[in-house]
Amino acid sequence: MNTLLNQYQALKVEQPTIKAVDAALKLATSEAQLVAAQVGISAIKLDINHIESILKGLKKLEHVMAMTRNELVVNEIKGCYEKLYTSERNNQKMAIAINPGGIDLRLFLYKWASVFAVKLNNMVSIQCFDKHGRAVHKIFSTEQTNLTAYDALINKYSDNEQSTTLTVEPKVIDELKFKPLEAINVTGFLKAWENLQDVHHFPALLTEFEIGRTQALELAQPRWAQEISPISLPFIFETLKTQQNEVMIFVNNDAAVQIYSGTLTNLKQAGPWYNVLDEDFNLHIKSDDFARAFVVIKPTDNGETLVHSIEFFDERGNTVMTLFGRRVEGKKQSTDWVELCEQLKQKNLAA
Missing domain, CATH: 3.40.1570.10 (HemS/ChuS/ChuX like domains)
Known part of the structure; x- marks a missing residue:
């Protein structure tokens, strides 16, 4: 029995508009583990080893909404994933999308640990998380998204293992220190x-x-x-x-x-x-x-x-x-x- 999924479903009955990041906090889990619990129902695990190809494939989706956030600020931009380049230095994979006025990104892929395709009501998305289970970047469909291209991308890069559990590393909160x-x-x-x-x-x-x-x-x-x-x-x-x-x-x-x-x-x-x-x-x-x-x-x-x-x-x-x-x-x-x-x-x- 998927206890976490049951808890999440019960919480959504109580608070239908609760966001996943807030639900994870309430359930004392990470957002990535919350998404993993939905695998086989409303989520599909994608192969993180192909993250560069997944990102490059986003261009075919045409119009989407890109979201990047931290605890205090959420940035949402609608547009297309254009001019996206990947590179590797010292075994660290990076990506950059240079598109001023549109979806403009600097992505540190070596810190990404898991990626899922998630369906929420009438919206589909691709959600990326770090090793601590925190969301680092998300891509959501809009009314103009090419959903056929989305389905093809998901089918091509689905992970062979579709587990409903995910192991994450605890995040150590660094205290702010000033040097003498x-x-x-x-x-x-x-x-x-x-x-x-x-x-x-x-x-x-x-x-x-x-x-x-x-x-x-x-x-x-x-x-x-x-x-x-x-x-x-x-x-x-x-x-x-x-x-x-x-x-x-x-x-x-x-x-x-x-x-x-x-x-x-x-x-x-x-x-x-x-x-x-x-x-x-x-x-x-x-x-x-x-x-x-x-x-x-x-x-x-x-x-x-x-x-x-x-x-x-x-x-x-x-x-x-x-x-x-x-x-x-x-x-x-x-x-x-x-x-x-x-x-x-x-x-x-x-x-």
């Missing part, structure tokens, strides 16, 4: 920041000096960073909406990054969630749970070109969302975006 100041080469770190040639080199800078991101931003104040109120988000989004200024919104978890590029139109607070509810883009944010936020400035190889970002963190120091003004590579940011970032910095200094 005397153990950091602060002068060297700030000089290295000043000499950055590319914003993409910043993570390597943190690794080189063995500093966590929030501590690095603290050290870089006030020249390269400025802490701002973590509840600034509605003001930021309302300003972007009024200006119709294009923004890039990065939402990430440990194994995937999903990027929206464009303007914002329909903003709405609903309970604890602050939402963007546009036609092809939805964003759902528990902004009251943001622990910290910073305006961050990074130089580029063009001495006159600086890149401003706004970064939001949870209570454990994890990046949950990052905003950039949309710009052409090598070109300056829009004046409106820079002025917004400077306004946020000044408001915080005044406070």
Whole structure:
């Protein structure tokens, strides 16, 4: 008898609209194990060893909705999986879909552990999980999805073993730790920041000096960073909406990054969630749970070109969302975006 499935079905009778991630929490299991319990009924296990081919096959589905989330932010973009490339370095598989304005992804496939095809009411999906059973990326059908291509993809890459149980590794929650100041080469770190040639080199800078991101931003104040109120988000989004200024919104978890590029139109607070509810883009944010936020400035190889970002963190120091003004590579940011970032910095200094 599938006890977990019975518990889940009973819970859905009590709470018909409960989301799988919340149901898993209530049932003291992982979301991947909850999906595995439905194998043979509403789920099919796919062969994770063919994840690259599965992702490349998504293009034939045509119009779908891609979703990537963490505990505080959910990013949903409708479009097509185009220009998706896979690579491998040091036995680590990666994938990238470069499609600004559409489904734009950076996927760390070596952290993916299981994948399922799941049917929910009139919607079908492909759901991907890490070794801890946490959802890292999901693809949902829309009214324009080519369902014949979906069925062919599922049939081709179904796993030979269709078990209703799944083993996951417990997730160890890392405590946020700050390095003693005397153990950091602060002068060297700030000089290295000043000499950055590319914003993409910043993570390597943190690794080189063995500093966590929030501590690095603290050290870089006030020249390269400025802490701002973590509840600034509605003001930021309302300003972007009024200006119709294009923004890039990065939402990430440990194994995937999903990027929206464009303007914002329909903003709405609903309970604890602050939402963007546009036609092809939805964003759902528990902004009251943001622990910290910073305006961050990074130089580029063009001495006159600086890149401003706004970064939001949870209570454990994890990046949950990052905003950039949309710009052409090598070109300056829009004046409106820079002025917004400077306004946020000044408001915080005044406070």
